[in-house]
Amino acid sequence: MESTDNENFNAGNSARLSTEIIQNLIDNYRSNQLTFINEKLGIDDAHSIWFDLVTLKKFIAEIEEAAQNLDSPISEEDLGVRFYYAAYPEIPQEPIPENFSKKHTLVMVPTKKEQNQNYDFNPFESEENALAITGRMAMAQNHGDLVPPGSTNVESY
Structure with a gap:
């Protein structure tokens, strides 16, 4: 084949x-x-973002732990991470540095596989509240180091 x-x-x-x-x-x-x-x-937009392994591993471990603590635990094979392209606001609020203004970033959110599709998944919410995004906390990760404004001398590509 x-x-x-x-x-x-x-x-x-x-x-x-x-x-x-x-x-x-x-x-x-x-x-x-x-x-x-x-x-x-x-603008001189960011073209890369860096996350340390400790942050990434911790985020993955939190996803796995939250998925196991649900009434119907989710298997590791059905979990994933979706990376959303995002941009900081023109006037960033603390803890976001001012020089991140309007630059690209990534927001990572957990996913779970259902019927061979990978859906965004917030283990902090019940399924009936999942579509009500406003005013709720969701499991997500952001705040990596952007280049620029960080130095390009650390990049190979």
Whole structure:
């Protein structure tokens, strides 16, 4: 059976991509989306974000723990993380630094698989309240280090 390009690209069992693919993907973003954003908004937008492993592992552990503490526990195989592209407001509020103004960021939220679809999942809410987003707390992660405003000398790509 012949595999598709999408299956090869998303192999899942290996955390490896060729440096050429990585560079090509990053170059595509920078020469298209980032250039458009910078020109249209007149800013030097972030093009990368860094999170330390402790923060990422803690977030994953919190998702797993919360999923196990539900009335109907969710298996590890049915959990995931969705990365939403986001942007800081023009006038950030503490603890967000002022130099993050209007820059790209990521917001990570847990997901759970149901009927072969990965749905956003907030283990702090019951299913009947899940659609009422306003005024509720949700499990999420943000506040990585952006480049820029951070130094680009730490990046390889």
